[in-house]
Amino acid sequence: MKNILLTFLLLGSALQINAQSYAGNNFLDSLEKEMSKYSPKDTNYVKLLAVIGEQTPILTLQFWDSCAIIAQNGMQEASNSKKEKEVFEIIYGSCRGNCAYLVGAQGKTMEALNYHNENIQIQKRYGNKKALSNAYNNVGYVYSNQKNDSVALFYYEKALLLREEIKDTVGLAGSYNNIGAIYYNNKENKKALKYFHMGAKMFESLNNKVGLATTWGNIGMIHNLLGDKELAMDYNLKSLEINEKLGHKAGIADKLVDLGGFDFKANRLKQARAKGERALAIAQEMGYVKKIGRAASLLYKVSKKEKKWEEALTMRNLQTTMQDSLSSKQLVKSLAKQQAKFEYEKQKALDDAEHLKLLVLEEEKQKKQSVVIISAAIVLGLVVLFLLFVFNRLRVIKRQKGIIENSNLILEEKNKEITDSIIYAKRIQNAILPTEKLLKKHLKESFVLYKPKDIVAGDFYWLETNENKVLFAAADCTGHGVPGAMVSVVCNNGLNRSVREHGLTDPGKILDKTREIVVKEFGKSEEDVKDGMDIALCSIESMKLQYAGAHNPLWIIRNGEVLETKANKQPIGQFDYSEPYTTHSFDLEQGDSVYLFSDGYIDQFGGEKGKKFKTKAFKELLLSIQDKSMEVQNQIIDDTFETWKGALEQIDDVCVIGVRV
Missing domain, CATH: 1.25.40.10 (Tetratricopeptide repeat domain)
Structure with a gap:
């Protein structure tokens, strides 16, 4: 298939622009004529x-x-x-x-x-x-x-x-066939058949005989798979008939091989051989490498069944040869050679015209010899003065260039040292992040989209287990790059200590203790450090979920609706009016999707007007992909971000976690 x-x-x-399809020498001749x-x-x-x-x-x-x-x-x-x-x-x-x-x-x-x-x-x-x-x-x-x-x-x-919006009928016919091919690949033959019929109807309305013939061939193959041999033969014969009327030799060769395949399976070896030999002759006449291989494959099977071993070997070798054919390379070389010839002749014509012009000028110069000599002497003197000036400037520029190049080498070495240090810091930061294996072990149907703005990031994701509870979080520390990464190490350590040393599992209490640890660590500095972290933290035990957050919300998507739970409006860090973080509890339902994220995704500038992506668009995106697996969701969310961002710079780290229960 x-x-x-x-x-x-x-x-x-x-x-x-309208153009005809070219082939061989006719194509090359037309190329030279048109492009000139x-x-x-x-x-x-x-x-x-x-x-x-x-x-x-x-x-x-x-x-x-x-x-x-x-x-x-x-x-x-x-x-x-x-x-x-x-x-x-x-x-x-x-x-x-x-x-x-x-x-x-x-x-x-x-x-x-x-x-x-x-x-x-x-x-x-x-x-x-x-x-x-x-x-x-x-x-x-x-x-x-x-x-x-x-x-x-x-x-x-x-x-x-x-294509439906712009009423692109040719494109629609192609879309129906592509979607039909997807359903065929997934063995949903009835759905595939539906879309192929839609494509055939569209091609028929467009009077596109080539497309109609090909689509009928597809329909015939589907009917063959569904066990309706007579209908399959009928569609393939209709396809062959159109190709015969059009003189479309590529289609004729293909359909002869397909119909020969039906004959072979029905043990009609004489008819299969006749169709295979005709298909091979057409393909060899036109130089269709792939179709030569298909026809040779059919004749190989026929000869093998007829026990004509020498002919079977010949057809097998022909099939293999076609797979390794260099004909495509030869045509490209021919095209390049013809275009090079065209460029040479074009340049030669320009050179001839220039030569004629020079002869006329030379004749005029001879008539005004005395004036030219005086003018040349004056010009030569000016040129010498100018060259002296240029030579002096070149010496100065060369000296300055040497200084600049030396400075650039020093800068490059320093930059390499700094970059190497940051790359090593990335290895350290990656070491504190949960591995994909650990994530899949405790959150089987989940994904993490993690896109640092720089080599290292202020955003991080976190996972811990305590008894039967799975704790996970998406965190956004102050800044990005190296400063953000340093803050993230302190905050990650605070979360770990809250769970491992203090045995806390309630999200609100974990955030209270983490804030206490972070403030204490930054309090050791003589300067007033107000850096900290925004976070969304969840715990799951069976079908029970608890959540607490600092600025970052929780989204649960259930039955096509986004259920949003807002976070406390205070960071993990020094804050004038701090209060205990609130723990929210939920009973989850089968099929619920849970999302935690930092603000880097929704704040990204892009699109046609260079505006932010925003929360509303992110909700609509998540709602539109609920029928997809979490792995596919991750790919679509990433592709959407890159398409929206386009050529603009990424403004912040991005971290999105999705979990389906």
Whole structure:
């Protein structure tokens, strides 16, 4: 099925230019003819380059990187108008989206997601909903390749909503097929069939015969899995009929192999062989490497069953050869060679024109020889004076450069020493944090999203057990970086002592004792230290939960509603009007989700207007993902934060804990 299902990976560049699909020498000839009309500084040049990339079956990362560089140069070209720079930036984003597809195919998932995020930010900035829906679709494709179907489905559905909004019928047809493929992967064949039928209906309304033929083939394979052999054959025959009418040889070869597979399973070896041999001939004629391999695989099985061992071996070797084929590299080399030839001839024409111009100038110079000699002498004298001045300045600059370089070396050494010390401090700080193994042992269905702003952090998460109680907390100490990390060590120690030495398990009393320890520690200083900690602290025993907090609240999500319990408005530290912390008790219900967090997530600036994320948006995000596992929730919350932040700097440490009971 993997070779049959059509995955509509829309690399869409939002280009407003029509182009035909090229192949072989025709493609190269058309490239030379079209691109010779424009300069790389012209938007039409990069549009055409991007369309060539879209229409060419052999895509390389180097090609799209080069396209991105040309677009980036156009963005920075001073003579271009604002509108032209916007066009260059939109195409730049699309090039990054295509880079994401290619590095994702190499298994570099994080690099692919970074490219996609860059494209998403650009398309959002210009309100380009069509390109944005394509980007969401492609992020879903990345997760689908990682077999993370739940997150893939989340992004496919985001793409679907946008396409419904802008009435992108072509995109909708692709979304239906992608969602159908997810359900197929999860063996939900009836749901898959439903979405494939929706896609087929859309393609039929668009009169998109190629898409319709492919989708009918998908439907046929689903019916085959459901045991309805006659209906499966019918859909595959309908698909073949359309491909035959269109002369779509790629589709003809695919359907012949699929139908030959049906014949093979029914022991109709003569019919299976005929279809396989025809498919192989078409594939070899067109140079379809993958389809040659599929046809060879079918003929190998037929020959093996007919006990034609020599032919079976030949087909097996052909199948293996196709897997290792270098044809794609040869085509890329051919394209590069043709483009290099074009650049050479273009430059040669410019050089010839320049040479003619020089001849005319030389003739004029001969007529005015005496004037030229005098002028040259004057100019030469001025040049000598100027060179003397420049030489003197260069000596001064060289001396200054040596001083600066020496200073830079000293600064670099000091900076490295400081950075190494901070990295070592991070190892120490990590040592006081609970391990993932410990978290999963006591809080089986949970996650921790921990994103320090700097190498070390003022935020930390904490876990202790006492008898049958599990105590856990999300804490935010004053500041971030090195100062925040130092405060966090003192506060973490206070929590540990409150439980281990004093045997406390009531959250309010733990916070009272921790405050006492922290104030006492900072009180040893001769200076007035007012640093401290905000915290949300919980204990769970069976289905009983207790909570106490300093500024940081507790959220329990139950039946689609956020139940918020506010904290005491006083920090863990020196405070003029301190009072005992309040312990709140709750009876939990099966399926409740508990969330503790610092303020770094909701205070992050980002989005189109550079505003804070805010509490309301965070609640809506958590409510929207309650049907997901805690592991998927963690990924979605992290992706949302990075997308919102975009190119802006992270302003604070982030710590979010989620627990489901």
